[in-house]
Amino acid sequence: MPNSNFAYDIADLTAKDRDHMIHPWVDLGTVQSREPLIVAQGEGACIYNVQGQRMIDGIGGMWCVNIGYGREEMAQAIADQARKLCYFSPFGIIGTPPSIELAERLTRHAPGDLKHVFFTTGGSTAVDSALRFVHFYNNFKGRPNKKQIITREYAYHGSTLLSASVSGKPADRGRMDLITSFIHHLPAPNPYRRPDGMSLESYGDQVVGDLERKILELGPENVACFIAEPLLASGGVIVPPPGYQRRTWEICRKYDVLYISDEVVTGFGRLGHIFASEPVFGIQPDIITCAKGLTSGYVPLGAFLVSDRLYSELTETAGKGQSFSNGYTYSAHPVACAAALTNLDIIERDDICGHVQRVGPYFHQQLETLTDLDMVGDVRGSHFMVCIECTADKKTKAVPPAEWDVARRIFEKCMPRGLLIRPMGHLIVFSPTLVISRAQIDEAVAILRACMSEVQDDLRRDGFKIAA
Template identity: 50%
Template sequence: MTDNKNINMQDVWQQDKDHYIHPWTDFSTFKETGSMILTDSDNVHVTDGEGRKYLDGIGGLWCVNIGYARKEMAEAIAEQIMKIPYYSSFGHHTTIPAAQLAAKLAELAPGNLNHVFYGCGGSVANDTAVRMIHFYFNQLGKKSKKKIISRIDGYHGSTYMAMSITGVKFDHIGFDIEEELVHHISCPNPYRRPAEQSLEEFCDEKVQELEDKILELGPDNVAVFFAEPIMGAGGVIVPPKGYHKRTLDVCHKYDVLYVSDEVVTAFGRLGHMFASEDEFGIVPDMITCAKGLTSGYLPLGATIISEKIYDVISKPQADGALFTHGYTYSGHPVSCAAGIKNIEIMERENICGHVKDMGAYFEEQVKSLIDLPIVGDVRGRKFMMCIENVANKETKELINPDAKVGNRIADHCQARGLIVRPLAHMNVLSPPLTLTKEHIDFLVATLRESIEATMADLKQEDFI
């Protein structure tokens, strides 16, 4: 571990509070409480500024898939820095890692998704997808095909366009979004379907809703449907069986492109390098990815596109015209070197196989929490799980939002050496993919204790 003895943690805490604007800051508490300082890490654990160790139940943010402090990852990054740390990819320059990683992603991606555009993260990957798709239809002379359909509770990033595509309404409060281009259909959450409705009927309804929305907007106006294979930040929503295949068919019926947002699900979280085909049986027109691409060691995202799209956008639209899209750090060689090493480690250690085996145990153990009085639903797959807490299991009525039940559970977990993510009345688990049975047993036992402690905290009015 790094020697932090000469660092005054109180000074760091104050500097952070005074100057660092954090993503998703709760300003009602931050100005008093400030931030938890994390200083060290090892495999599935992180350590805070006071030397306390925690099992990281959220993998940083869905992303530290191969675990923390991998020496060979650090060496690969350092080696590339000493060779060439950066060069612009504009003007037909490239580097070895950028080219090699693109070829590897093309090999791993389903179907003929053979072409890779790099950015710095998932939001940028989805923004890139929109610009490419609009350009694609412009090239085909279908210039009215601009509109975007996504889903309520879908999450696609926080740049202006990506947040507009995002359907988590809470994230829009106080901010502007693009409402002319982007249209949302309802969330395919089986837990919240009417009691009398079968899963098959629910799936029929959600697929029909997509087709109805395309027809309402006009097929000549709709360009793309964005969908996460499993909806992450919206509450780990696993749609009913057949949903993705049927929505893909609807899209192709009306010449609407399908973007599979695999920013969370790619690179092992569900036991596959990409989940679209291997887990859900679809080959989309584009896949966007980030997070687990480098296991969070360095920022990197990618938009992977099909031959059909590439064949159109790779033709000059006019004499002397360029494909004028890109970023200073597109194909950053050090980030790409981290991506190559990350995939090498995953393949060598068969991390996807480990997730398939250990993920089944993880699912089973987390689902054992369903016996607790406030746990209404436990859902997800493999190393991507969610616990939804309710006031009444029969009616699925929510606990009073002012009780902040998700935060209470997360606080109790943290006091016991476990970090989980609160999302309103829910708690999300997305740990490093290197968890062992012993880690899982500790995680689930700690969650049980923390939910029980939270129940003891709650007052009668919280259930009204």
């Protein structure tokens, strides 16, 4: 335990939470009656609540605490930079040593000619800024009609108006006003939900063809970009068919459509590489967005990296009198950039990507053992991002009725036993810190198996039918 002194007034904190906090993504009808999880400390792959209870953090904060909790080296780097220079305006040709060094450092890891970096405050603003850059670029090039954006259902790209509009999770789109005039969603490339009897190869042809058909329907001269997470993360860790990423990238090149790879989740080691686009999926995007693992969540920071081919067209004589009028008060924040540099030092020095490559497959394999449970329909993902999909019928793949509240039930049983998971309707998502050990994986899977078995028995006892 990092600090045994858990002297918190839990009742007072709970009351203040209910009276004053507005939490994202919670059932508003239950916020006044449910007990909040109040996390006080963290160390390595674990967190501790205010009662002092240890839990393996199966969600890595929010896909982001890649190097683990409690890194003294990170705390020191943040403090040292705050003492030197806590902040300065990022506007105009103004930089700080950490932001300049970080920009260069990121381009060393980036594929192709992604040699220019625009810093933001997080993943949502990175995506928002990248999309605005694409529209700015086409206006600059005298192509004002080339503005249509293609994305996918069950994608998640952020919470600003523009980034939320290109997101495609149905649960996030209710009661929200979103941009629809130039944004188009393709069906999610989810092999588990492919038509009965269709081969994986044929399904791959279908979902790749969805992109080409949409580009031709809209007219290539009107399509600005295709934005895609390599794996659809919070939409349920959807793993597209083999070759999908490369084939869709090639279609974009064929029709002069920019390809944006949203690596906010998959970057900085989660799939075993700093950026997964080229080493894992064989693509060299025009733009990569990143955040989360960029600082391992120690402080907020986001960025998009853009191709030298694109950026060079905007500069020198052609760009005289023009400016990309997009930015944030905390763009390229020196403290955040110093944290990101130290984060990269740790990832490289401790061979965290190598650890993910070695241990990630074991994590996935251990979770796959849960498929012997009647209500587990699918276990999918890669390395340290995995989803378990629960079903009411393994043969028909029927989604459990909402009243089962199956993932929430499992979540509530896991916490007292020392495991934190992410419940999403009938899905359970895992994205642990990248320093989790094999022993901690075994502990987590054992807890999860026991809790899922209990929930399965409880549901049957309540009269719900689960068909094996």
